[in-house]
Amino acid sequence: MLTWEEDVDAHALRRQGWTISAIARHLGRDRQTIRDYLNGAKTPGRRRQAPDAFAPFLEYCRQRLADDPHLWATTLFDEIIEMGYQGGYSTFTRALRRYYVRPHCEPCQTTQGRDVAIIAHPPGEEIQFDWLELPTPPEEWGGGEHAHLLVGALPHSGRWRAVLAERKDFAHLVQALDQVVRKLGGTARRWRFDRMSTVCYPSSGQVTAAFAAVAKFYGVGVDICPSRRGNHKGVVEKANHSAEQRWWRTVPDGLTVEQAQSGVDRLAAQMDGRRRILDGARTTVGEHADAEVLLEVPAIPFPVEVSVERTVTPQSLVSFEGNSCSVPPGLAGTRVLVRHRLGEDLTSSPPAARSSPATAGHRAGPGGP
Incomplete structure (x- = not known):
C-alpha cells in the first residue's frame, strides 16, 4: 500500500517521463503496485478488503445463540469448523462481537470481575x-x-x-x-x-x-x-x-x-x-x-463388584459396557442382574435368585471393563 506522499511522487515522476520500473526502484515498491496506483486501480491509504469468511455462517450462529444464549464460543467454533469455516478462533470471536450475535444476558454481567485466588499445585501432587x-x-x-x-x-x-x-x-x-x-x-x-x-x-x-x-x-x-x-x-x-x-x-x-x-x-x-x-x-x-511424574497404577483394578439390571433380548442376550452376555433360553424380557467384579469375568443372574450361582459368565471384550 502506498502512502499519499508516495502516490503524489509516483504521479509526478510519471509526468516527468520516468518509466514504471524507474519509479518502482526509486520508491522501493513493486512495479505492479506502481502501475495499479497510476491507473487508479488502488487508492492510497486504503487496503483491499478481504472477503468476510464469517458471513456464510452468520445466520447459523445467530440461530444457535438464540436457542442457547449461554453456548460457549469454543463450542460454536468447533461446530462451524466442521461446516467449513476457514478462519481462526480470534477472528471468529471478533466477528461475534462485531455483528452482536450473542443476546444480552443481564445476570451474566453481574458475575464478571469476581476476585480469584491462585493456589500453587506441585507437579504430581x-x-x-x-x-x-x-x-x-x-x-x-x-x-x-x-x-x-x-x-x-x-x-x-x-x-x-x-x-x-x-x-x-x-x-x-x-x-x-x-x-x-x-x-x-x-x-x-x-x-x-x-x-x-x-x-x-x-x-x-x-x-x-x-x-x-x-x-x-x-x-x-x-x-x-x-x-x-x-x-x-x-x-x-x-x-x-x-x-x-x-x-x-x-x-x-x-x-x-x-x-x-x-x-x-x-x-x-x-x-x-x-x-x-x-x-x-x-x-x-x-x-x-x-513432564509430571505420576505413580504407577496397579496392574488390576480394585476388586469391587459392579452390578446393574438389564433386560434380556429376544436373542437371550444382555448388554453391558460394550459386551454381550448370553443367558439360558426362555428369559426374553426378563430383568436380570449383571455382576462384574473388576478384573474378573462378567456374570448374570435373575434378580429373584441373586444369591444363587450365576446362570452365565463371559469374559469382557477388549473394549469392556
Whole structure:
C-alpha cells in the first residue's frame, strides 16, 4: 500500500517521463503496485478488503445463540469448523462481537470481575475428582433422568480425563476412578474430593473404611474439601464446565454410551493442546502434563463388584459396557442382574435368585471393563 506522499511522487515522476520500473526502484515498491496506483486501480491509504469468511455462517450462529444464549464460543467454533469455516478462533470471536450475535444476558454481567485466588499445585501432587450430572441423556441408555460423568484433573498442568458411569454408588465410583487414572497415565500422590458420601462421612469429612481400602490399594492419600469453603477444586470444576459446554451440549440422540465416551475422550485429548507460557517459554497443557511424574497404577483394578439390571433380548442376550452376555433360553424380557467384579469375568443372574450361582459368565471384550 502506498502512502499519499508516495502516490503524489509516483504521479509526478510519471509526468516527468520516468518509466514504471524507474519509479518502482526509486520508491522501493513493486512495479505492479506502481502501475495499479497510476491507473487508479488502488487508492492510497486504503487496503483491499478481504472477503468476510464469517458471513456464510452468520445466520447459523445467530440461530444457535438464540436457542442457547449461554453456548460457549469454543463450542460454536468447533461446530462451524466442521461446516467449513476457514478462519481462526480470534477472528471468529471478533466477528461475534462485531455483528452482536450473542443476546444480552443481564445476570451474566453481574458475575464478571469476581476476585480469584491462585493456589500453587506441585507437579504430581494431586488429582481433583468430581461428578458431573448430565441432564436428559438419550433414552437408549436407560439410566434415568441423568447420566453421570466422573472427571479427574491434574491441577498442576490442567490435563483432565473423564469416564461415564451408570450410577454414582461406591462400586461405580471405584470403577470410574480406576479408569480415569489409567487415562491420565498414572496417579498423583493424593486424591481430592468434595464430601461425597461414597468417600467420606459428609458431616465430619472423615474417610470411610471402605474407601480407605481403595486409597491404600492405589497407594494414595485422600483430601476432603472443607465444608462451606469453595475454590479448592477449581481445576476439575473448570474441566466439568468444558465437558458440559463443549461435549454434552452437542451429544445427539441415538448415540450409544460407548460412542459418547469416545466423544469426551476426544475432547479431553484436544484440550491438551491448550497453550501455556511457563517461565517465558511456550508450551501446551499436554507437554506440561507429560513432564509430571505420576505413580504407577496397579496392574488390576480394585476388586469391587459392579452390578446393574438389564433386560434380556429376544436373542437371550444382555448388554453391558460394550459386551454381550448370553443367558439360558426362555428369559426374553426378563430383568436380570449383571455382576462384574473388576478384573474378573462378567456374570448374570435373575434378580429373584441373586444369591444363587450365576446362570452365565463371559469374559469382557477388549473394549469392556
